[in-house]
Amino acid sequence: MTAENGLDPVIHAPARLRVVVTLATLRDGDNLSFTRLQELLGLTPGNLITHLRKLEDAGYVTTVKSGSGVTSRTSVSLSEQGRQALDTYTAVLRQLLDSVSVNGTSPH
Amino acid sequence: MLEDQDMSLQEAAAVVHEARARARRELVISAPLVYTAWGLVLLIGYGAMWLSVRGQHPYRGPSGVSIAAVFVLAGFAVAAVLVIASRAVAGIDGQSVRHRRIIIATWAIGYLILLSVQAAISGSATTRTYAFVAFAGPLLLAGLIYILASALGRNRPAFALGAWLVIVSASCAGQAPATILAACALAGGGAFLLIAVIEARLGAHDS
Numbered sequence: 001m002t003a004e005n006g007l008d009p010v011i012h013a014p015a016r017l018r019v020v021v022t023l024a025t026l027r028d029g030d031n032l033s034f035t036r037l038q039e040l041l042g043l044t045p046g047n048l049i050t051h052l053r054k055l056e057d058a059g060y061v062t063t064v065k066s067g068s069g070v071t072s073r074t075s076v077s078l079s080e081q082g083r084q085a086l087d088t089y090t091a092v093l094r095q096l097l098d099s100v101s102v103n104g105t106s107p108h
Numbered sequence: 109m110l111e112d113q114d115m116s117l118q119e120a121a122a123v124v125h126e127a128r129a130r131a132r133r134e135l136v137i138s139a140p141l142v143y144t145a146w147g148l149v150l151l152i153g154y155g156a157m158w159l160s161v162r163g164q165h166p167y168r169g170p171s172g173v174s175i176a177a178v179f180v181l182a183g184f185a186v187a188a189v190l191v192i193a194s195r196a197v198a199g200i201d202g203q204s205v206r207h208r209r210i211i212i213a214t215w216a217i218g219y220l221i222l223l224s225v226q227a228a229i230s231g232s233a234t235t236r237t238y239a240f241v242a243f244a245g246p247l248l249l250a251g252l253i254y255i256l257a258s259a260l261g262r263n264r265p266a267f268a269l270g271a272w273l274v275i276v277s278a279s280c281a282g283q284a285p286a287t288i289l290a291a292c293a294l295a296g297g298g299a300f301l302l303i304a305v306i307e308a309r310l311g312a313h314d315s
Contacts (some may be wrong), residue, residue, distance in 0.1 A: 007120070012114075014123050017115075017124065018127040021124055021127035022127055023138065024128075024131075025128065025131035025132055026135065026200065026204075027137050027202075027203065028201075028203065031201055031202050033199035035199065036198060036200075037199070040130065040131065040135075045188060077202070093121060093124070097118070107241055
């Protein structure tokens, strides 16, 4: 894992990074249905649930289930903490990429 | 997809870039397309009405064909915007959905008021007053709606467009019908197309 290079290990996994980036596109106060998120990312329901749980445990996303039976809807949104974590992640990533291009080294 | 596979920095940057581009393409209503649709309605539809009244002595009003063209173009624009919006917002709920409902309700109420005023003054108003209400009125309403939308969505280009449309339509007061139609077609339609280009460039720059 990559905690030593400053990248948040919770976000620094392809599927979770895509989840967080996708949810960050929504406006503040908006949420996305689980099924639409799954369709956008092309993940299986079980896979997506696993990643969402990790992000939820870190306080980065919020999931809310409403209704019951066929009308039930699970909505997912990025928390303020998650938005800040993504901002920090992309800033650190940019710095690391810049240092790689200057020094020619490749930190993982 | 592998679960917690490690990524190189370059791979992570590529994931961010691709996920952001896809999410914007799929989840955000394309402002350039919406602005272009309405810009063409004004430029072509109002332009056709302007050409049909230019040089009329005495003034008889726009030709039936040009009026029909406006309604057909507006119908296409409404349908296009509905398709684009319904695809983009599928699965999204929350504040922006409530804002959109407020905007649509305000638009519908405003347009009904405009039609009522138009009907009420049709027999008594001067040609210039009637032309102002009938031709510049919808543009004035659109300007106010864009200002409202910009306040709700914190969107500067929408505010600039709304303010410009209000200025253009207000400056039509007291003008001859042909002048009003020309101003709406060129200054109004042109502004929509200009904002479409600006939004497209801003979108390309952000991604």
